[in-house]
Amino acid sequence: MAGSLREANLFHGFFARYDEAGALDTQYGENGFVLVENDIGSSIEALAMRSVESETVLGVGTTAVPNRGLLIGKNMDGSADLELAGGNIVISDFTAEENAWLQAAVSPASGRIVAVGFTEGFEEADVLIARYLPTGSLDNSFGEGGGWVRTKIGKSVDMGQGLSVQPDEKIIVCGTTFTNDLTEAFVLRYIG
Template sequence: MLVTNDYIYLVGYIQRNPRNYKVWVRVRLDGRLDTHFGKRGFITDMGPGFHVGAGNFHAVALHGNLKLLGAGSSPNQRFVAHATLESIDKDGGKDPDFNDGELVVTTIGLGSIWFDCAIQSDGRIVTCGKTGPEIEEMLVGRYLPSGRLDTGFGDHEGWTQFRLKDEVDNPVLALDSNDDVVVAGRYFDDLSAIPFVFRLKG
């Protein structure tokens, strides 16, 4: 959920068996659905080449000149999830300044998901999520305002990843006053859920 001076924006998915479709929703501040946004208040778009379902947004942020950024995942034709970013303008139109208005799909390992995102003071986009065959790898990525990976971040691919003991569960992030990235979440150790927090500089 993202609350602005004028509207409330929601992201997630709509389930239409057997598929899920990523969705944007705009609600007025009084709680009424804004039917002037998209199709009766909803925008769903699986993007080119990603039509098999199970797409989902997990986070939304405001960036640029009142543009909306959604972070989540989209599957390929083999139902493998890939980390996904999408930007639209505040009225639901494509953002031509972000990857020419198209979905940004980042393939990391055997499948990957972005669970949260934030915008640094210079406009760069920071994300966190998970990957790995048993989703036990923690991920933090950074993108330029244009939607391209910031190859100066992490291992010069635009992301950094490291293994936790078991499955990473829904990590979130925040930025401190120096734009350092603080990530919190939990992972599973046998039957126990172990909380964690760490900070990345810059």
């Protein structure tokens, strides 16, 4: 599982693992927990299995100030996944606006990572989707050469909240769009 813990005035993302009896697995990290400690704070919103063979997991979420989407890889013992950015946090700093990742998926065919979320604005937000190589670098073959795509659905707040990578590498994104008092769901398909 994953989430965030507050320490003083800073949030830290965390990973936790439980055993079959429902108790914290003390073989994982430090007494069952691994904190994502940095100077700007973080939260982990979702987990995705990165590789069943190597037993690695991917955490996706947001840094605190400024809000930027983040990816972080962990091995099943809680140590850093060195294949992903050398074990460091991957921060999405490619948009002028703040942004957040809410979900990620890994392509079984290529190992490429897809993250979905939104750009943040005061009264407006758009769906944001990025594709990364297994190393954590943006995949420049996705979108218009930058590795990411911003999609406006409605006139107000649009959020990508779930996704799936199909066997042919096409990407399905679902989410919600909010306009005044109306909330609607959407499904998008990205060709790649």
